[in-house]
Amino acid sequence: MTAHTFAAESRRDNAPDAFWMPFTPMRAFRQAPLLFERAEGMHYVTPDGRRVLDGMAGLWCVNAGHGQATITEAIRAAAGRLDFVSSFKMSHPDAQAYAARLCDFAPEGIDHVFFVNSGSEAVDTALKIARAYHQARGQASRTKLIGRAKGYHGMGWGGLSVSGIGRHKAVFGPLLPDVAHLPLPYDRASMAFSRGRPEGGLAAAEALETLLQVHDPATVAAVIVEPVTGSGGVYPPPQGYLERLRAICDRYGILLIFDEVITGFGRLGAPFAAQAYGVRPDLMSCAKGMTNGAVPMGGVLVAGPVYEAFMPGPPEAIELLHGYTYSAHPLACAAGLATLDVFAEQDILGSLAKVLPLWDERAHRLKGAAHVVDIRTAGLLCAIDLAPRPGADGARGGEANALCLDAGVLIRNAGDTLVLSPPLVIAPEEVEEIFAAIEGALGQID
Numbered sequence: 001m002t003a004h005t006f007a008a009e010s011r012r013d014n015a016p017d018a019f020w021m022p023f024t025p026m027r028a029f030r031q032a033p034l035l036f037e038r039a040e041g042m043h044y045v046t047p048d049g050r051r052v053l054d055g056m057a058g059l060w061c062v063n064a065g066h067g068q069a070t071i072t073e074a075i076r077a078a079a080g081r082l083d084f085v086s087s088f089k090m091s092h093p094d095a096q097a098y099a100a101r102l103c104d105f106a107p108e109g110i111d112h113v114f115f116v117n118s119g120s121e122a123v124d125t126a127l128k129i130a131r132a133y134h135q136a137r138g139q140a141s142r143t144k145l146i147g148r149a150k151g152y153h154g155m156g157w158g159g160l161s162v163s164g165i166g167r168h169k170a171v172f173g174p175l176l177p178d179v180a181h182l183p184l185p186y187d188r189a190s191m192a193f194s195r196g197r198p199e200g201g202l203a204a205a206e207a208l209e210t211l212l213q214v215h216d217p218a219t220v221a222a223v224i225v226e227p228v229t230g231s232g233g234v235y236p237p238p239q240g241y242l243e244r245l246r247a248i249c250d251r252y253g254i255l256l257i258f259d260e261v262i263t264g265f266g267r268l269g270a271p272f273a274a275q276a277y278g279v280r281p282d283l284m285s286c287a288k289g290m291t292n293g294a295v296p297m298g299g300v301l302v303a304g305p306v307y308e309a310f311m312p313g314p315p316e317a318i319e320l321l322h323g324y325t326y327s328a329h330p331l332a333c334a335a336g337l338a339t340l341d342v343f344a345e346q347d348i349l350g351s352l353a354k355v356l357p358l359w360d361e362r363a364h365r366l367k368g369a370a371h372v373v374d375i376r377t378a379g380l381l382c383a384i385d386l387a388p389r390p391g392a393d394g395a396r397g398g399e400a401n402a403l404c405l406d407a408g409v410l411i412r413n414a415g416d417t418l419v420l421s422p423p424l425v426i427a428p429e430e431v432e433e434i435f436a437a438i439e440g441a442l443g444q445i446d
Helices: 026-031 069-081 093-105 119-136 157-162 202-214 241-252 273-277 304-308 330-345 348-364 395-406 428-444
Strands: 038-040 043-045 051-054 110-116 144-148 179-182 220-225 255-259 283-286 298-303 372-378 381-386 412-414 417-420
Touching (some): 069 330, 093 110, 093 298, 093 330, 110 304, 119 255, 144 157, 179 202, 202 241, 220 241, 241 255, 330 348, 381 395, 395 412, 395 417
Parallel strands (some): 144 179, 144 220, 220 255, 255 283
Antiparallel strands (some): 038 043, 043 051, 110 298, 283 298, 372 381, 381 417
16 A cells, blocks of 8 residues: 555545445535535534524434534543443443433433444344343244334344335345334324324224234234334324333233434433333434434443343353444543533523424414425424425425525425424524524425
8 A cells, every 4th residue: 555545635636426425316416515514503604604504403413502512522531531442341431321321311210221333223233132132031933023104213224124114125125024014103184283292093003903913923022113203204103102002012022112313312302202201112222312413322221121131141141242343432422421411501401391382383383384284393303294296206395405505594305394303402593593494495486
């Protein structure tokens, strides 16, 4: 290898196509790249100094706002103290401390956490733990997994298999066998323009009983759902729905997994959706907001009885033959601890509670705006469904996204659904700025 390979400047002059970007149309990006070089508070800043209000908390993850000094300083100190140590048969003090504090932040009865590096890894780890749990209890026949339509559980093989978004799977099959899916617990005819949990969704929960008549319940390991469907379109759970899933899983000895990668760390006004809705799962995947997006990290939160099922063997035996090189990375643990400090010291959840009524009211004021056919809110989440333009599905959503960016507001669109998930530290005037930008964009679209 020649020395010039490590030159500070690439001979390609940092050509943007050297980076093959995730979920990005590369040829279109090459024509009009969107770059941010700084971030502070509620805003990104472009290389030419333009400020853009972040309506997505990065990617559902910068819950405490950008540039939190407490988190930045914790990462800097950790990097100078301990750059890396493996978690294979060794550890470091911050990993132990963060695990304990994270379990205190989680629902009562969640006593352990297995650290990973992303939401995708967290989901795959939770699915593996579920299968291994039944093996440990002498029920090796329990291998089947049940997901849900429109569910998003990351891009790992396991998570993709239980996900319910067909376009994500189209070119990657075959995926895991022995996977079934529940229907989405949503009916626009009766639930449109819902604020929080709509009525009338118990039939969707009873669909689990129907599936179990087809798939012998003694062969089912786990049911995995997002408490609020996130990337699939922000669908809150109907009244009684999660409670009924919990009861059915208990009846048949099936583990219930909540994928809280999006809903965790305050998004619904409580630490996790499990607390917001009063339903405790057996396993919870988390990521994104764990470190406020500052360092990649994920985790699987584990209820005591699940963990204890692995412990009866000889003490020198490895109970779970699974893990990652960067599990409980020192910088990630430092960032996680600092994030919990920020939540406590700045009373982020208390401040959010005062903003949520305004968020709901302002979002639903768009009912009747051009092209709007549905609006759904849950905590500091919002989805706005637009009527598709005939023969051009997704065009209106894409145009609205671009027009909002022109107005200085960053949102996301999944086809013709506009999705919002700003940092939890949002101020009333920023709520108004987001929805005013959307309102203005809709008025310009045919």
